[in-house]
Amino acid sequence: MYGIEKLSGNGPPPMQSGKCRPLLNRRQLLAGAALAMNAMPSLAQSSFRTLRVTKRTLDVLKKPAEVFAIEGADKLNLVAGGRFSVRLENDQPEGTIVHWHGLTPPSALDGSHLSQGIIKHGSSFEYDFVNGRGGTYWMHSHIGLQAQKLLAAPLIVRSLEDFALDEQEHVLMLHDFTFRDAEEILEELKAGKGAHAAHDDHGAQALNDVAFDAYLANDRTLDDPEILRVEPSGRLRLRVINASAASNMMVDLGALEAELIAIDGNAIETIRTRSFGLAVAQRADIRLTLPTGHGAYPILARPEGTSQRTGIVLATAGAAIPIFMRDGEPMAAVTDVAVEARLKAQRGLVERMPERVETFDLGGGEADYAWNINGNSDHSAVIARVRLGERVEWTLRNQTGMSHPMHLHGHHFQIVAIGGTRFAGAMRDTVLVPAKGEVTIAFDADNSGRWPFHCHHLYHFQAGMDGVVEYV
Numbered sequence: 001m002y003g004i005e006k007l008s009g010n011g012p013p014p015m016q017s018g019k020c021r022p023l024l025n026r027r028q029l030l031a032g033a034a035l036a037m038n039a040m041p042s043l044a045q046s047s048f049r050t051l052r053v054t055k056r057t058l059d060v061l062k063k064p065a066e067v068f069a070i071e072g073a074d075k076l077n078l079v080a081g082g083r084f085s086v087r088l089e090n091d092q093p094e095g096t097i098v099h100w101h102g103l104t105p106p107s108a109l110d111g112s113h114l115s116q117g118i119i120k121h122g123s124s125f126e127y128d129f130v131n132g133r134g135g136t137y138w139m140h141s142h143i144g145l146q147a148q149k150l151l152a153a154p155l156i157v158r159s160l161e162d163f164a165l166d167e168q169e170h171v172l173m174l175h176d177f178t179f180r181d182a183e184e185i186l187e188e189l190k191a192g193k194g195a196h197a198a199h200d201d202h203g204a205q206a207l208n209d210v211a212f213d214a215y216l217a218n219d220r221t222l223d224d225p226e227i228l229r230v231e232p233s234g235r236l237r238l239r240v241i242n243a244s245a246a247s248n249m250m251v252d253l254g255a256l257e258a259e260l261i262a263i264d265g266n267a268i269e270t271i272r273t274r275s276f277g278l279a280v281a282q283r284a285d286i287r288l289t290l291p292t293g294h295g296a297y298p299i300l301a302r303p304e305g306t307s308q309r310t311g312i313v314l315a316t317a318g319a320a321i322p323i324f325m326r327d328g329e330p331m332a333a334v335t336d337v338a339v340e341a342r343l344k345a346q347r348g349l350v351e352r353m354p355e356r357v358e359t360f361d362l363g364g365g366e367a368d369y370a371w372n373i374n375g376n377s378d379h380s381a382v383i384a385r386v387r388l389g390e391r392v393e394w395t396l397r398n399q400t401g402m403s404h405p406m407h408l409h410g411h412h413f414q415i416v417a418i419g420g421t422r423f424a425g426a427m428r429d430t431v432l433v434p435a436k437g438e439v440t441i442a443f444d445a446d447n448s449g450r451w452p453f454h455c456h457h458l459y460h461f462q463a464g465m466d467g468v469v470e471y472v
Contacts, residue, residue, distance in 0.1 A: 048087040048126060049076055051139075053096050053119075053151065060177060060214050061221060068146060070098070070139065073153035080134030080159045089124040096146060100155060101281065102137035102265050102429050104410050105129045107449020112142045112409060113379065114450050114468065134159035135265025136239040136283040138173070145182035147458055148245040150175055150219075156239065157265075167235035167287070170228055172312060174240070174278075174301050175216040176247040185210060186459055192367040206402045206435070207305030210246045210459060214326075215303055215310040222300075222326045226312045230297075236288045236314070237261075238299070242278040245458040247303040248403065248432065250277050251284070254298050256314075258286040260343075266412060266427035267346040277339065279405040279432035281456040294319050302328065337418045337434065343426035349414045349442060354393040356386060356445075362433060362455070362465065365400045369463050371455065377464025383453065384469045386445040395440045398433045404460065405432050408469065409451040413443035430456055445471065 049072065056069040078084065084103065088111075090096050095118035099111040108115050109127045119125050140152035154171045162169075178185070189209065218226045230236055238258075242249055252275045259270045262285035276284055290297070296319045300311035307327045315321055360383070364371035376383050386392050393416065396406055407430040415425030417440035433439045454466035 048085045048128070050087045050089060051076075051098070052089045052091050053098070054091040058150075058216075058219055059224075060179075060216070061223070063179070065177070065179060067149045068092070068141070068151035070151070070153040073139065073155070076155070078131065078155070078157040080157050081132055082130075083128065084131040085126075085128045087124050087126050088119060090119045090121055093121050094146070095120045095143070096141055096151065097143045098139050098151075099142035099409070100127070100137065100139055101407075102135065102155070102283075102412075103131055103133060103157075104412070104447055105131070107410060107447070107451060110409055110449075110451070111139075112452050114452055118143060131157060133157060133265065134162070135262060136171075136241065136285055137265055138241050138243060138281075138283070140243065142452075145186065145245075145458060145462060147243075148178070148182040150177075150243075152243045154239070154241060165237070167237050168230065169237045169239070171218075172238055172240045172299065173218055174242050174244060174249055174310065175219075176210075176212040176244040176303065177214045177216050178210070178212050180213075182245075182458075186369075186462060189369040189459060190463065192369070208247060208303070209402065212247065212303075212306075212308075215244075215247070215301065215308055217301060217310040217312050220310075220312075222310050222324045225298075225310075225324065227321060228312055228314050230290050230314045230316060232290060232294060232316055233292050234290050236290065238286050238288060239283065240278060240286065241283045242280055244280050244303070246280065246460075248277065248279045248405070249301045249303050250275055252300045252302060253286075253288070254300065256288055256290075256297050256299075258288045261285050261287055263343060263426045264412070264428040264430060268426050269344040269346060271342060277432075279403070279430065279456075280458075281405055281407055281430040282428070282432070288314075290314070290316075296321050298322075298324060300324075300328075337437070340415060340425065340432075341418055341421075341423060343415070344424060345414060345427045348424050348427060349391070349444065352391050354442060355390040356392045357395075358384060358393075359395045359397060360384075362396060362398045362400060362404050362406075364464060365402060365460075369459075371400075371460045371463050371465035373453070373465055373467050376467050379452075379464075379466045379468075381467055382450075382470045383467030385472045386469065388445055388448055388471060390445045391442065392445055393440060393442045395438060396431070396433045397438045398435060401435050402457075402460075403432055403434050403437075404465065405430050405456040406453070407456045408441075408443070408453050410447045410449065411443045411445075411451070413441040416440050416442045
């Protein structure tokens, strides 16, 4: 469901069996690129692709689990500079809205509670805009707690340069999962019960506040992982998406070393690494060069605050696949400001003085589980105003004992300071503000409208850490 591969050569892809991911060869992918380019109509004409929200059943820990699905998401073939022309149909009883996370459409087409009404059962909504952005993005429900039941899918936009590269490509989408009803969990948290009740919000950092039954990598647990066939000495671009509801994760490459090449869909100056952190809603593109010999190489994701883990296995043809335990060493905090401070955008903001400078205090999280931004917990309240053309700089001060992945719709911003220390960092759409920490971001107000700004921890978001940024 999540993998699209490119292989060198003109021969057929290797035969696959069992749990292995089938491959598409390079000729097929280049043909797909040509079709995508030919499908770019003029501004006056659009050919809509259909996405359908429905249900599916997964096998999780040998138990059936009914979750959401977005049919057609893997067939979009989006190319940077082309149109995003999508008809979203709702084929399940609950009303829904789907947000195009990381894209920068007109605000009316953002897919949020501010931009449109609920799409009811049997109804549809059409989105049509020119998308100039290439990169690794994702789509997910922006209503209620549906994202906890996997109403999400990858949203990959390729540049023409991507199609010319002689490398495999694969998407790794991570989720936290619970068999419990998400609404029941939220009510329990608000009543001062559950995992949150054990946290000392006035003292030590709390790494998580929801207990999950399992963690998934491309819909599978580590008991039954996806096996991705790779070639000795081959190159692989792995697009990693943390689509979790509430779990920051550390991705561990084991014996492999990779080049970290993009963050949240934005190219960075390459750094080499064997592990990297992804907060909720963040993405990373890495490029791996496989060893010359045959072997199996696990890519493991470890949620913070738990010993559980998930992942996939890269394996050459015929390699023995070891058995992996779901439990490993407990994972400490993913937040590492030293790593964030090393990231540098390939194309950052043009240097200029900001016209608007503001501070936002992230608060709450006491026994009643009420969260806020500058004391506001009303999803429809305006917490910031900007003018078109301004350079805006915000300092996000976390007053709480938990980290918060803060997401601004409709824009990409640059990290310009951590803890008061200035630097020109990565371009992002979601930044993790550590417990009791401070991060400063800057962006150009270049997309008029009304935009949500919120914590992407699903339960914090629903419990009040959300507000509206309005152009005036």
